[in-house]
Amino acid sequence: MSQSLNNVIKQAEQIILGKPQQIRLALTCLLARGHLLIEDLPGVGKTTLAHVLACTLGLQFQRIQFTSDLLPADILGVSVYQRDSEKFEFHPGPIFAQMILADEVNRATPKAQSALLEAMEEQQVTIEGLTRPLPAPFFVIATQNPSYQVGTFPLPESQLDRFLMRIQMGYPDAQAERGLLSGVDRREIISRLTPQMESSELLALQQRVKAVFVSPALLDYVQAILRHTRESARYTHGLSPRAGLALLSAARAWALLDERDTVIPEDVQAVLPGVVNHRLQATGEHQHQSNGTLARELIEAVAIP
Amino acid sequence: MSKSVIYGLLLSILMVIAPHANHLPAWVSSLCVALLLWRSYLTHSGNPLPKHWLLTLLTFACLGGIAISFHTLFGREAAVTLLILMVALKFMELRTARDVMVLIYLSCFIVITNFFYSQSIPTALYMLATLLAVVTTWIHLYAQNIALKPRLRIATALLLQAIPLTLILFVLFPRIQGPLWGLPQDAFASSGLDDRMSPGSLSRLSLSDAVAFRVSYAGKPPAREQMYWRGPVLWQFDGRTWIPGNTAYSVAPQFTELDQAIDYTVTLEPHNKTWLFMLDMPNKISVPSSLTHDFQVLSKTPVNSRLRYEARSHLVSHANLREANWQIQRALQLPPTLNPKALQLAATWRDNGANDAAVVRSALAYLNQQGFQYTLEPPLLPGANSIDDFLFTSKKGFCEHYASAFVFLMRAAHIPARVVTGYQGGEFNYIGNYYIVRQSDAHAWAEVWLSGQGWVRVDPTAVIAPARVQTNVAAAVPASETAALPFITRMTSNPPAWLSNLRLNWDILGFRWNQWVLGYNTERQFAFLTSLGMENITWQNMSIIMTTGIWLVIGLFALFMLRHLFANQPDKVQAAWLGLCRKLAKSGLPRAAHEGAQDYAARIAAARPELADTIRDLAARYSALRYGAVRDEQAQREFLQRAAALKI
Numbered sequence: 038m039s040q041s042l043n044n045v046i047k048q049a050e051q052i053i054l055g056k057p058q059q060i061r062l063a064l065t066c067l068l069a070r071g072h073l074l075i076e077d078l079p080g081v082g083k084t085t086l087a088h089v090l091a092c093t094l095g096l097q098f099q100r101i102q103f104t105s106d107l108l109p110a111d112i113l114g115v116s117v118y119q120r121d122s123e124k125f126e127f128h129p130g131p132i133f134a135q136m137i138l139a140d141e142v143n144r145a146t147p148k149a150q151s152a153l154l155e156a157m158e159e160q161q162v163t164i165e166g167l168t169r170p171l172p173a174p175f176f177v178i179a180t181q182n183p184s185y186q187v188g189t190f191p192l193p194e195s196q197l198d199r200f201l202m203r204i205q206m207g208y209p210d211a212q213a214e215r216g217l218l219s220g221v222d223r224r225e226i227i228s229r230l231t232p233q234m235e236s237s238e239l240l241a242l243q244q245r246v247k248a249v250f251v252s253p254a255l256l257d258y259v260q261a262i263l264r265h266t267r268e269s270a271r272y273t274h275g276l277s278p279r280a281g282l283a284l285l286s287a288a289r290a291w292a293l294l295d296e297r298d299t300v301i302p303e304d305v306q307a308v309l310p311g312v313v314n315h316r317l318q319a320t321g322e323h324q325h326q327s328n329g330t331l332a333r334e335l336i337e338a339v340a341i342p
Numbered sequence: 343m344s345k346s347v348i349y350g351l352l353l354s355i356l357m358v359i360a361p362h363a364n365h366l367p368a369w370v371s372s373l374c375v376a377l378l379l380w381r382s383y384l385t386h387s388g389n390p391l392p393k394h395w396l397l398t399l400l401t402f403a404c405l406g407g408i409a410i411s412f413h414t415l416f417g418r419e420a421a422v423t424l425l426i427l428m429v430a431l432k433f434m435e436l437r438t439a440r441d442v443m444v445l446i447y448l449s450c451f452i453v454i455t456n457f458f459y460s461q462s463i464p465t466a467l468y469m470l471a472t473l474l475a476v477v478t479t480w481i482h483l484y485a486q487n488i489a490l491k492p493r494l495r496i497a498t499a500l501l502l503q504a505i506p507l508t509l510i511l512f513v514l515f516p517r518i519q520g521p522l523w524g525l526p527q528d529a530f531a532s533s534g535l536d537d538r539m540s541p542g543s544l545s546r547l548s549l550s551d552a553v554a555f556r557v558s559y560a561g562k563p564p565a566r567e568q569m570y571w572r573g574p575v576l577w578q579f580d581g582r583t584w585i586p587g588n589t590a591y592s593v594a595p596q597f598t599e600l601d602q603a604i605d606y607t608v609t610l611e612p613h614n615k616t617w618l619f620m621l622d623m624p625n626k627i628s629v630p631s632s633l634t635h636d637f638q639v640l641s642k643t644p645v646n647s648r649l650r651y652e653a654r655s656h657l658v659s660h661a662n663l664r665e666a667n668w669q670i671q672r673a674l675q676l677p678p679t680l681n682p683k684a685l686q687l688a689a690t691w692r693d694n695g696a697n698d699a700a701v702v703r704s705a706l707a708y709l710n711q712q713g714f715q716y717t718l719e720p721p722l723l724p725g726a727n728s729i730d731d732f733l734f735t736s737k738k739g740f741c742e743h744y745a746s747a748f749v750f751l752m753r754a755a756h757i758p759a760r761v762v763t764g765y766q767g768g769e770f771n772y773i774g775n776y777y778i779v780r781q782s783d784a785h786a787w788a789e790v791w792l793s794g795q796g797w798v799r800v801d802p803t804a805v806i807a808p809a810r811v812q813t814n815v816a817a818a819v820p821a822s823e824t825a826a827l828p829f830i831t832r833m834t835s836n837p838p839a840w841l842s843n844l845r846l847n848w849d850i851l852g853f854r855w856n857q858w859v860l861g862y863n864t865e866r867q868f869a870f871l872t873s874l875g876m877e878n879i880t881w882q883n884m885s886i887i888m889t890t891g892i893w894l895v896i897g898l899f900a901l902f903m904l905r906h907l908f909a910n911q912p913d914k915v916q917a918a919w920l921g922l923c924r925k926l927a928k929s930g931l932p933r934a935a936h937e938g939a940q941d942y943a944a945r946i947a948a949a950r951p952e953l954a955d956t957i958r959d960l961a962a963r964y965s966a967l968r969y970g971a972v973r974d975e976q977a978q979r980e981f982l983q984r985a986a987a988l989k990i
Binding site for chain 1: 916934935936937938939940941965966968969970971
């Protein structure tokens with residue numbers, strides 16, 4: 038197992054106290070070449086997580102603050118007429134970076150949101166007829182306030198599907214909070230961080246994720262999960278095949294983080310809440326249950342074959 | 343309860359009770375429709391169901407109505423009506439899934455009651471369709487999010503799965519004969535020959551195309567004009583009506599056959615009388631019966647279910663060459679003062695000193711030459727001297743008129759004679775190679791007793807309208823009258839080929855249905871099982887085989903449905919792991935079905951630290967073997983050994 042990956046985790050855990058699970062999930066998402074949506078209240082460390090990951094992994098980092106007057110051009114970039122060369126010259130927007138933090142993505146209008154989401158999907162942007170590839174690795178962490186807050190444009194289901202995972206930060210436990218309150222200012226520490234990995238190394242790891250072995254027995258398990266969501270009356274609609282693929286690739290990445298070259302059911306169970314929470318919706322009577330319970334129930338309802 | 347379930351149920355119940363509208367009192371049918379409409383309105387509008395007291399009141403009103411309509415609450419008609427009304431009323435308090443189940447069971451029961459009234463193939467097919475509707479509704483009740491098409495598919499599959507069970511039950515269920523198992527006595531509508539004949543009784547019968555019986559000949563069938571199916575023999579005449587007269591004479595008839603025997607099989611439709619029709623003259627029959635002195639074959643009990651018998655007859659024979667004197671006297675009986683002109687006519691034939699045979703010839707010649715007409719609609723002859731009126735005034739009649747007048751003339755000329763009624767001819771089903779004899783083939787003819795020859799058949803109708811005995815009624819009566827005849831009788835004279843093929847094929851289907859489905863009685867069951875090679879057929883044995891067969895079929899279906907359990911047989915590694923889990927479960931730490939090996943091992947390790955290393959090792963090995971890329975025989979053996987060696 039890559040020593041540098043361990044270092045990355047260790048360094049991140051020193052700064053983001055008491056959230057090892059979230060750090061691992063975020064890394065899983067990154068290794069599986071997916072994008073991450075973090076949904077929680079302001080001030081629980083969403084931005085810090087993104088920042089720390091970018092710095093530790095040595096990725097170019099850009100932050101886009103989404104507001105209601107944000108335009109697609111603010112994300113993608115614009116061509117500006119240059120008087121001296123008498124030509125239009127393209128000024129790339131903040132999207133041209135290896136790690137993007139799309140802060141409060143549900144504050145912006147759907148038009149601006151879709152500009153980001155299309156770039157995420159295609160790994161390239163087309164401006165004025167010219168297609169420009171985005172750098173690799175390309176990883177978006179979008180944060181979102183829970184949509185019951187005033188003045189937001191909640192992402193529709195189809196766009197939520199673009200995110201491999203949606204996780205929640207949650208409040209830190211008492212001990213972690215103590216450390217947070219008594220410690221040095223986080224921003225100061227981040228500025229002093231040293232990258233623990235080359236971006237080429239990260240790309241190689243992403244390749245290794247694809248090679249993690251999935252046995253027929255495990256596929257049986259994943260299919261049993263998908264089937265259950267489709268047959269059960271608890272969900273408005275079952276998981277799509279794409280959700281199944283997402284579940285598998287996340288499980289692969291999780292297995293790699295766990296220093297294994299095969300996926301076991303525990304890997305699937307570990308990533309399942311993150312992967313399915315934003316893809317499943319409970320029917321009428323179960324609607325008000327929190328998402329965590331829904332995933333927990335799904336895990337417990339499906340026996341490992 | 344979703345609205346669509348209620349609508350589906352309404353529709354299936356409507357389908358189930360619709361055929362009953364035929365015989366239900368009009369007020370019942372309208373009340374049912376009104377109740378169902380009311381229920382669908384309430385469902386549509388979402389208004390509350392009627393109050394309990396109102397329903398109670400309605401129920402008692404219905405009971406009263408039935409009591410008034412039928413004068414009873416019991417018996418087939420009243421009970422079926424009651425059942426249907428109760429179903430319609432049950433709808434008005436349909437609230438829970440349990441109520442729907444009650445209605446579904448009841449509608450299955452009503453499906454059966456339809457067979458009290460008709461057991462034809464179309465009825466059976468229709469009932470199958472209603473059953474499909476009922477089952478589809480039933481499925482809908484439990485799986486409301488399945489669309490109509492897959493629901494129908496499931497229902498069809500269910501019904502198809504029921505076929506083997508149905509067949510086993512049908513073939514093997516012991517047919518116990520008795521009132522408990524049979525249909526009610528009045529289940530079969532009956533029409534047919536009567537034991538009395540007056541002008542108009544046969545021409546009325548010829549308007550019916552109902553089948554009287556079907557005949558298949560073992561060898562070559564006789565000529566059509568020889569097919570006289572003997573029924574009631576009538577001796578006594580009061581000037582208008584012929585009746586059998588004194589039947590208490592129990593001397594066996596004498597019979598000498600003069601030609602080859604004709605063997606045939608008759609399938610007689612129920613007619614609620616005791617006659618078993620056989621060709622003139624009857625010799626042998628395969629069912630218990632008695633042969634009267636005047637060659638009527640009588641069954642022991644009225645034929646009220648379809649009866650099949652094999653019989654043998656002789657077309658040429660000497661019957662009762664020596665007849666007792668008082669029988670001769672019976673055959674000469676006449677109402678003394680009536681019909682003087684006819685008496686006189688008969689006397690003129692005798693005057694020349696002619697013998698009996700010559701008198702018969704003269705009479706036939708007279709009928710042939712005096713412009714008599716064969717017609718379905720003869721004028722009514724209400725006068726006391728109806729024979730005179732017929733012979734000398736109207737000269738128009740149907741076979742009963744001719745038979746009656748002829749026998750009268752013979753008796754007037756002192757020749758013993760009697761009237762024989764029955765059927766003549768029949769339609770040949772060339773596809774199924776059998777004859778269909780219908781009520782429209784009903785006929786009456788005469789028999790005279792000639793010394794040295796015994797009783798001889800004389801058919802005056804054959805002299806006047808030869809087409810009647812050679813073809814059928816439709817060919818014999820004037821063209822203007824054929825419109826009154828039943829469609830089928832008319833069609834047989836000159837049908838388009840495709841139509842007659844269709845009709846004859848349909849008749850064959852009905853014939854087989856009657857023989858093999860409706861007529862599958864104890865004897866047929868016995869014969870069928872014997873032909874399958876079964877020996878020692880008792881109802882105990884049949885029950886054992888039936889029960890075994892049913893369990894076998896259910897078992898096969900169960901195996902088929904549970905096949906995935908066998909397909910996913912755990913391999914050795916998994917079996918060992920599951921065994922391990924069972925061992926641990928006994929020590930109070932069962933694995934949850936969804937718990938992965940590593941998670942489980944961690945839990946065990948926490949609870950039983952002394953096992954921690956072993957169990958972690960085993961879990962890791964299991965995970966690697968089950969989910970790993972390489973199949974390592976060595977590693978598998980090691981794991982199996984260690985798993986077996988684990989002591990808790």
